[in-house]
Amino acid sequence: MAILKTDKITMKFGGLTAVSEFDMKIEKNEIIGLIGPNGAGKTTCFNMITGVYTPTEGKIYFEDKDITGEKTHEITKLGIARTFQNIRLFKELSVLDNVLIANHMRLGSNLFSSIIKTPDYRKKEKKIREKSLSLLRDVGLEDLKDEKSSSLPYGKQRRLEIARALATDPKLLILDEPAAGMNPQESNELMDFIRDIRDRFDLTIFLIEHHMQVVMGVCERIYVLDHGVKIADGTPNEIQNNEKVIEAYLGVD
């Protein structure tokens, strides 16, 4: 059973076709990359999967369930979590609060019990607090838990965003340019980190990345988009030697 499958998804904005008939299949526990030149439609693709946009045509299946056109929060509840290209943390809130918020959806307490703080609610609150702290420990941010999240350095903000996404208990984690703005040392660490969380949380990972070293290093299979059309898919090796990909990236006379 494929964990995520897209069936000829197309996204049109007025006269512009951002993504055209994109087919894709991700198996459980894979690490898949999506690459392409700027404006190729990669983020649009992510936005369709996470419900920000409804595809103009085509269907998206998550664990064989049709999720086309579902609302973003419903999709998160089903088990797809994401990070953003231009980090979107809850800036004024503390690092710990950022992660705690991601647990809200699965808390299962109603408004009333959260106000009068029933024993049941206290127990749940304690549990999510422990879980969030352990997630922060995993990403190495535990001693910064009370800092304002916007005060963290860039690389740590990226890690916090991943920790926050993990707190929603996802099955599929979607990372939009996780290595953007990282130096070689940091991107090496990131690669290890991605593999590590895949194993530890039994995840499937789907990522957009421009950093070729990271993509080729960590991904098991890669899809290549150009002008909204899939031009290639395969292992990193196949992609590196694919003529169409080289053309798209380097141009042709």
Add this chain to the structure above:
Amino acid sequence: MSKKTKLTLISIIACIGILFILNSTLGSYQLRILNLCGIYVILALSLNLINGFVGLFSLGHAGFMAIGAYTSALLTMPPEAKEMNFFLKPIVPWLANVQLSFPIALFMAGVLAAGAGVLIGAPVLRLKDDYLAIATLGFSEIIRVIFTNTQSITNGALGIKGLPYIGIFNKASEAIWWTWGVAIITIIFMALLINGSYGRAFKAIREDEIAAEAMGINLFKHKLMAFVIGSFFAGIGGALLGHLMGTIDPLMFRFLLTFNIVLIVVLGGIGSITGSVISAVIVTIAMEALRVLDGDMQIGSYIIKGIPGTRMVVFSALLMIVIIFYQRGIMGTNEFTWDWILKRQKKISEPLNKEKVS
């Protein structure tokens, strides 16, 4: 019981003690201002939940207050008083003989305002920022116009006079326990709400809607929740205000009333319960204290004729200064917490202890 709960209980008892002393020593004019302070605390907190914590720029507060005030007035007034009020056109029969006790009417005022909150919130909460502000402002004006024209229910532009005193024993000295009692309950309610999981979700929506939604928070549901809670307390605040004034008419619930509450919230710090409480008390007292500005002023031998409303110029200027130079207001998004006090105390006592040792 934890140390913090004990401290909270002690301070509540202290508050009650202070109110008791004030209630028996202050004159009726000062007591009236004190009551008004309590009511503005309720109103500021309810608006701060919507504007400050969820980040929805709503300007419809006067509308919810009007609903609360009229509901409570019509439910508590004795049938004879209603008959005297409605001399142009008699009151509708199903309201003519209703007379409920004050607490029930007060609760109903909140419930009806909350109901209006659902009705207005469901369509307009899909809007954002300025559009939401305009839509809610429009709503509060619509309520006012409706109340002016439903002669047989609200007595139209004539308004309703002779509302019973706040309370069940029909005594003036009772009012303070109701206004500040409800205010303290509101403070505790808001503090518990904001510090819970739902409060965190509200703040997440304020910080970044797209990220909040991606974290599985149902935006519409949570916005509506906050909006309805806010309008519930606005209805109760409006009802208390109506009973305190003794007279209500649609003109009372103009935009200016919403403006006063927005002013309190902005001065206190958008997104701070403590700030709203402090600022509500300060602004309410200042509004009375600055009444001298409305009267004639004598500079040397020259007399400047008083213009009613001059004191509002001071507040408008203050609001502009705060927005330009000190957007955080009194408290920013900070709160008064026992942790903060205990930490302070430790800091002060630690060096002392060291000195003792050496």
